[in-house]
Amino acid sequence: MDSADSTAGAASDGAVPQGVVPTGAVLADAVLAGRSTDARLPPGDFGVVLATLRARRGWSVRQLARRANVSEGQICNLESGVRNPTPAVAAACDAAFGTGGRLAELAGPGRRGARVEEVVETGPMVAGYERVLRELRDIGRSTGPRFVTASLKSITRILTDAAPHSVGDQRAGTWLLASRFAEYTGWMAQEAGNPAEALRWTSLAVRWGTEGGDESVAAYALVRKAFIAQHRGDGAAAIRYADQAAGHPAADPVIRAHAARRAAQGHARRGDARACGEALERFMGHTAEAVGGRASSSGPSWGPSWGPSWGPRVENGNPRLLEASCLLALSRFEPAADLFAAELRRRPAVPADSNSQARFAVRHATALVGVGRLDEACHLVEATLPVIKRIDSATVRTELGGFADLARTRRAGPGQLALIDASAALALGLS
Structure with a gap:
């Protein structure tokens, strides 16, 4: 998405x-x-x-x-x-x-x-x-x-x-x-x-x-399991499923790129910067291979025009935002905040993609909290809360919960505390 x-x-x-x-x-x-x-x-x-x-x-x-x-x-x-x-x-x-x-x-x-x-x-x-x-x-x-x-x-x-x-x-x-x-x-x-x-x-x-003759969805299902594990905070399981997806016999470059993305974030959550960096390199390599393959192939003539490819189009993703997300998970808040700010300024606003915009805005705010810029972070979250309420996404609420947890450890004024409490309630689905 x-x-x-x-x-x-x-x-x-x-x-x-x-x-x-x-x-x-x-x-x-x-x-x-x-x-x-x-x-x-x-x-x-x-x-x-x-x-x-x-x-x-x-x-x-x-x-x-x-x-x-x-x-x-x-x-x-x-x-x-x-x-x-x-x-x-x-x-x-x-x-x-x-x-x-x-x-x-x-x-x-x-x-x-x-x-x-x-x-x-x-x-x-x-x-x-x-x-x-x-x-x-x-x-x-x-x-x-x-x-x-x-x-x-x-x-x-x-x-x-x-x-x-x-x-x-x-x-x-x-x-x-x-x-x-x-x-x-x-x-x-x-x-x-x-x-x-x-x-x-x-x-x-x-x-x-499988009924339609495509085994690759079985490989992509492992990517989905990796993502679910990631959002329940189980980095080890996320890495395990991602590695299984990448090694699946039916995995194509698109699925291997998605798997590398999940592996990178799993390693980041576990604090392994080296393994995270290696997974990011694999993501870039598989993405380049996938884009080249799509450019040279018109897909099968017998099926829907999207062909046997699963998950969001990897070429539409932003590797720099993925890197910033990994830096955030590694608690490297300052470079994460700088990278989020630079990429979100460059990234054109897509009104129809509220989910991604809300997710990255909350991650940016969390990085800002980490470097002590609580006021900026609260302004950013305050502007994003109406979108989060509208889309009602459990994955975005998970991100919002991370912001609230970190913000609670900082010295905050009354207005900031009210926003943090509202964010925590929304993250739990209570508002």
Whole structure:
């Protein structure tokens, strides 16, 4: 979750301009405010458009079914393409979304109905849901898990229901996209503070990735375990899982880069600067290899366009911010504070990536506390607290708890103490 595309062009009153399909921060703000984002229907057939609109509203299958007064099974069948909408159902969905008859018009040409036990054409569905996943990621970066989890789970169910009834390359592509949805659902579970659920979804991602012919997700699952261990403060386990991921037979340069990143932070937490530095060098080397490989390959023709690659795009990460984070973990506060300040000044603000911005802001503030610049640190955290409350990320709250713990050891004034107490309460989920 290290980057996202920014979105511009919203009207001055915050409404979505006519003819523009919103993404990123604009879309997330619209979802939060409860405004319509359906100025123009997204591309795709009726089922894909229905799922996209539902994802944009943050509705579960059950919520849409209740609003349209149809069964949940009907919604699932429509979104997966197993059934075509009747005029009455299309009109009910139109009314639920307020799309002014456009959904009914889209349903008009229709497609030949497919019974569940027959072969299902999943190619268009995979292409459509790949776009939906990108939109859900944009929303997740800006708003946290609560507005995307229901959609992720319901679309995953649709994909796994359809995959056994597809054949050949389409079958593989459907399983791989289901695996991708499961992997991101696991990440959202982790962000919601439920590591057991995160591991369960990650295990499903491994199973479905294997169904689609990709073993590399099993290697990436070890990276996810390393991250969970890191956030519960178990540096030894984080290093162990990271090393297992790097040595996995199916690990590619992207996964090895992610593994090196987790290893570097694990070694830093254990106070081993030499091993941390070696892991940072591996991260740089694997990242260069991954970027070169992506530049020279168009990916497989049979699957979704993102290809068999897992985790955030490593080229979008900032190695200097990773180095600063490691310096902070090593309690080398002054160089960490200087490096955070320099890189965050250079790093362009990406409104849709609130999670990363909040995380690095809190780390910067913690480094400032370490060098005795408590007033600056408190101002930085005070400006970031509204974002932290909005995204409600367990991983960011862990960072905030570290800030509060260190700040409590410093001499603070009444206003600073109030901010530290508020930060500690938010870190514990008490506010």
